[in-house]
Amino acid sequence: MSRLTEAExxxxxxxxxxxxxxxxxxxxxxxxxxxxxxxxxEISRRKDEPEWLLEFRLKAYRQWCEMEEPExxxxxxxxxxxxxxxxxxxxxxxxxxxxxxxxxPDILDTYNKLGIPLEEQKMLANVAVDAVFDSVSVxxxxxxxxxxxxxxxxxxxxxxKEYPELVKQYMGSVIPANDNYFAALNSAxxxxxxxxFVPKGVKCPMELSTYFRINNPDSGQxxxxxxxxxxxxxVSYLEGCTAPMFDTNQLHAAVVELxxxxxxxxxxxxxxxxxPGDENGKGGxxxxxxxxxxxxxxxxxxxxxxxxxGSAITWKYPSVILKGDYSTGEFYSVxxxxxxxxxxxxxxxxxxxxxxxxxxxxxxxxxxKSQNSYRGLVKIxxxxxxxxNYSVCDSMLIGSECGAHTFPFIESGNSTSSVEHExxxxxxxxxxxxxxxxxxxxxxxxxxxxxxxxxxxxxxELPLEFAVxxxxxxxxxxxxxxx
Amino acid sequence: MLKIIDLHAKVEGEDIEILKGINLEIGxxxxxxxxxxxxxxxxxxxKVVAGHPAYEVTSGQILFDGEDVLEMEPEERALAGLFxxxxxxxxVPGVSNAMLIRQSVNNVRKARGQEEFDPLEFExxxxxxxxxxxxxxxxxxxxxxxxxxxxxxxxxxILQLAAMEPRLSLLDETDSGLDIDALRIVSEGINSxxxxxxxxxxxxxxxxxxxxIKPDFVHVLMGxxxxxxxxSELALELENQGYDWLVKETFVNGxxx
Ligand SMILES: Nc1ncnc2c1ncn2[C@@H]1O[C@H](COP(=O)(O)OP(=O)(O)O)[C@@H](O)[C@H]1O
Ligand SMILES: [Mg+2]
Numbered sequence: 001m002s003r004l005t006e007a008e009x010x011x012x013x014x015x016x017x018x019x020x021x022x023x024x025x026x027x028x029x030x031x032x033x034x035x036x037x038x039x040x041x042e043i044s045r046r047k048d049e050p051e052w053l054l055e056f057r058l059k060a061y062r063q064w065c066e067m068e069e070p071e072x073x074x075x076x077x078x079x080x081x082x083x084x085x086x087x088x089x090x091x092x093x094x095x096x097x098x099x100x101x102x103x104x105p106d107i108l109d110t111y112n113k114l115g116i117p118l119e120e121q122k123m124l125a126n127v128a129v130d131a132v133f134d135s136v137s138v139x140x141x142x143x144x145x146x147x148x149x150x151x152x153x154x155x156x157x158x159x160x161k162e163y164p165e166l167v168k169q170y171m172g173s174v175i176p177a178n179d180n181y182f183a184a185l186n187s188a189x190x191x192x193x194x195x196x197f198v199p200k201g202v203k204c205p206m207e208l209s210t211y212f213r214i215n216n217p218d219s220g221q222x223x224x225x226x227x228x229x230x231x232x233x234x235v236s237y238l239e240g241c242t243a244p245m246f247d248t249n250q251l252h253a254a255v256v257e258l259x260x261x262x263x264x265x266x267x268x269x270x271x272x273x274x275x276p277g278d279e280n281g282k283g284g285x286x287x288x289x290x291x292x293x294x295x296x297x298x299x300x301x302x303x304x305x306x307x308x309x310g311s312a313i314t315w316k317y318p319s320v321i322l323k324g325d326y327s328t329g330e331f332y333s334v335x336x337x338x339x340x341x342x343x344x345x346x347x348x349x350x351x352x353x354x355x356x357x358x359x360x361x362x363x364x365x366x367x368x369k370s371q372n373s374y375r376g377l378v379k380i381x382x383x384x385x386x387x388x389n390y391s392v393c394d395s396m397l398i399g400s401e402c403g404a405h406t407f408p409f410i411e412s413g414n415s416t417s418s419v420e421h422e423x424x425x426x427x428x429x430x431x432x433x434x435x436x437x438x439x440x441x442x443x444x445x446x447x448x449x450x451x452x453x454x455x456x457x458x459x460x461e462l463p464l465e466f467a468v469x470x471x472x473x474x475x476x477x478x479x480x481x482x483x
Numbered sequence: 484m485l486k487i488i489d490l491h492a493k494v495e496g497e498d499i500e501i502l503k504g505i506n507l508e509i510g511x512x513x514x515x516x517x518x519x520x521x522x523x524x525x526x527x528x529x530k531v532v533a534g535h536p537a538y539e540v541t542s543g544q545i546l547f548d549g550e551d552v553l554e555m556e557p558e559e560r561a562l563a564g565l566f567x568x569x570x571x572x573x574x575v576p577g578v579s580n581a582m583l584i585r586q587s588v589n590n591v592r593k594a595r596g597q598e599e600f601d602p603l604e605f606e607x608x609x610x611x612x613x614x615x616x617x618x619x620x621x622x623x624x625x626x627x628x629x630x631x632x633x634x635x636x637x638x639x640x641i642l643q644l645a646a647m648e649p650r651l652s653l654l655d656e657t658d659s660g661l662d663i664d665a666l667r668i669v670s671e672g673i674n675s676x677x678x679x680x681x682x683x684x685x686x687x688x689x690x691x692x693x694x695x696i697k698p699d700f701v702h703v704l705m706g707x708x709x710x711x712x713x714x715s716e717l718a719l720e721l722e723n724q725g726y727d728w729l730v731k732e733t734f735v736n737g738x739x740x
Binding site for chain 1: 578
């Protein structure tokens with residue numbers, strides 16, 4: 001038996017910590033590097049888009065050119081060279097979306113390895129999946145079953161073709177193209193993403209989910225997701241993502257828009273596990289994401305749950321605009337950083353309607369040499385009488401070289417509303433671990449139990465299978481961080 | 484069962500020696516009381532036996548059933564049947580008592596080569612143990628020690644002890660902070676776990692608990708050494724006379740400092 005070479009041993013150790021780091025060898029359509037108007041036109045041409053969408057992109061591109069990359073986050077990184085990125089990355093064998101037989105077997109195999117088989121008979125029976133590989137959606141499952149209920153779930157590219165009026169009406173209505181630097185970039189070059197429409201009175205019969213995979217080291221991923229729940233509709237949506245290990249940084253700049261009409265209920269959960277870079281801070285995904293929902297109707301509800309464990313840099317503030325009276329916004333977040341990861345994440349709750357409610361539960365876990373910031377804004381408008389916010393912002397430190405920071409901003413515009421903010425910082429202590437070891441748990445079991453307890457209020461918001469997954473994920477990420 | 488030979492221990496990374504040559508042997512089925520004034524090293528002794536990383540053993544030996552305990556991780560010691568009821572039980576927010584105890588019990592069962600309990604079996608198992616310490620079911624759903632009163636924490640330690648069925652239990656001031664009823668309940672719980680196979684080391688500085696749990700031997704720890712050992716009558720003597728006479732007795736020939 002041959003012994004492992006050192007390189008192999010290192011790789012084995014690294015892939016234990018990040019087991020999704022493999023690359024799939026497939027051929028890509030040729031696409032030039034860089035960004036200019038011709039590139040934007042070319043993306044639109046390859047996707048065979050209508051004129052209005054090309055105009056949308058071009059306008060966004062021109063606005064982006066005028067904007068500056070934000071400096072205010074508590075993040076330190078070398079800005080990406082936007083002219084050295086491939087903005088469109090599509091497998092050569094373009095799958096026809098309705099038949100899995102035509103999806104490149106290597107790609108199917110990739111999803112199998114990731115634990116997300118796309119053959120319906122092999123899947124979790126109650127979850128429909130849209131699989132996005134680099135820039136394109138390669139498969140959407142359970143479409144027929146959803147259609148019976150009147151639910152539309154497909155890639156955004158397909159929606160542009162099949163339901164142009166809906167897309168036109170809502171795209172950019174929550175996050176205008178010029179909202180911020182990364183949203184503008186996304187609006188110019190977005191490739192694919194998911195579209196979901198739940199009509200009036202329909203409760204979506206299954207969980208919907210999109211699984212994003214970046215495979216090409218030179219490409220960025222710019223997906224765009226749009227979810228609309230009409231009056232009284234209900235939907236729960238889950239997003240997952242992984243990427244191979246490269247020693248360069250890949251850019252991921254997504255836009256997600258949610259619209260909830262009267263009495264509608266949207267629950268959006270994310271388990272973010274992009275490649276975080278190695279233990280020396282080399283490589284990893286730059287994750288600059290704009291997510292926002294609008295509770296347009298009365299008594300509507302939007303709930304964000306995120307478990308952020310990956311990426312070298314995370315910049316992300318899933319927010320809710322509470323426009324309808326009596327509407328509710330929620331944000332439940334676990335953000336874990338280790339090694340040299342940096343996260344600046346939180347939420348904005350914008351109360352505009354009367355008697356609106358928001359809850360923010362944020363749990364930051366920092367280990368290694370990482371920096372973890374919570375940044376939040378609770379804004380209560382002048383007319384949002386009787387509104388209430390409750391925020392809890394807890395940080396946990398593991399070791400002494402990491403940092404936890406909180407930047408809570410509160411703007412209260414009337415006197416009949418209330419805003420409550422609580423924050424704690426704790427350290428995983430030797431005493432806590434020893435206590436649990438004395439109860440027969442090994443160090444890893446002990447840490448996993450402590451972290452689980454710390455994140456409990458957030459995990460209970462996740463669909464059950466994913467809560468289990470998230471728990472495991474956190475333990476793996478923290479392996480060897482204590483003591 | 485437990486054999487401690489000339490044990491010296493200091494604070495890890497510092498030059499503070501706390502245990503200065505402890506010799507102690509606890510046989511099967513025996514109850515030993517360890518008494519002594521505050522700061523004499525009682526808790527340190529218990530924690531060193533259990534493997535707390537804050538202390539470094541500089542010389543000496545600890546054998547449990549002839550095995551070198553110092554070579555074992557804290558959880559290996561626990562699974563081998565060594566239990567420490569903490570003087571200050573630690574809080575673990577968000578983790579339910581039931582979750583922790585089930586994992587403990589199942590780890591113990593695995594280590595003994597038994598089948599793990601499924602949730603229903605565990606419920607039956609723990610119900611009996613709860614009765615033993617007269618604790619309500621609702622304690623199982625609460626976070627481990629979080630927001631527990633002092634007395635509840637101590638009772639919770641005994642619940643865990645009962646659940647894990649250790650062979651040697653180190654009780655570190657389990658009696659302090661207990662009112663008379665709680666003391667009776669805890670003591671009765673411990674007494675019902677006594678048997679020819681199980682041994683106890685009861686650390687206390689009051690003789691009160693020893694009225695309920697009658698020790699076979701009493702040791703007095705001072706300045707990191709056992710300065711006197713005797714039968715249960717020694718506890719009464721200490722109760723009546725305090726530790727001063729012992730201080731004089733031991734320091735006369737300058738043997739201890
Ligand atoms: N981790 C530690 N660091 C520094 N000093 C310690 C530490 N643990 C114990 N000590 C000291 O050792 C002595 C014995 O403590 P302890 O074993 O808790 O005594 P007891 O339980 O008998 O009251 C005390 O003087 C205490 O301050
Ligand atoms: Mg003590």
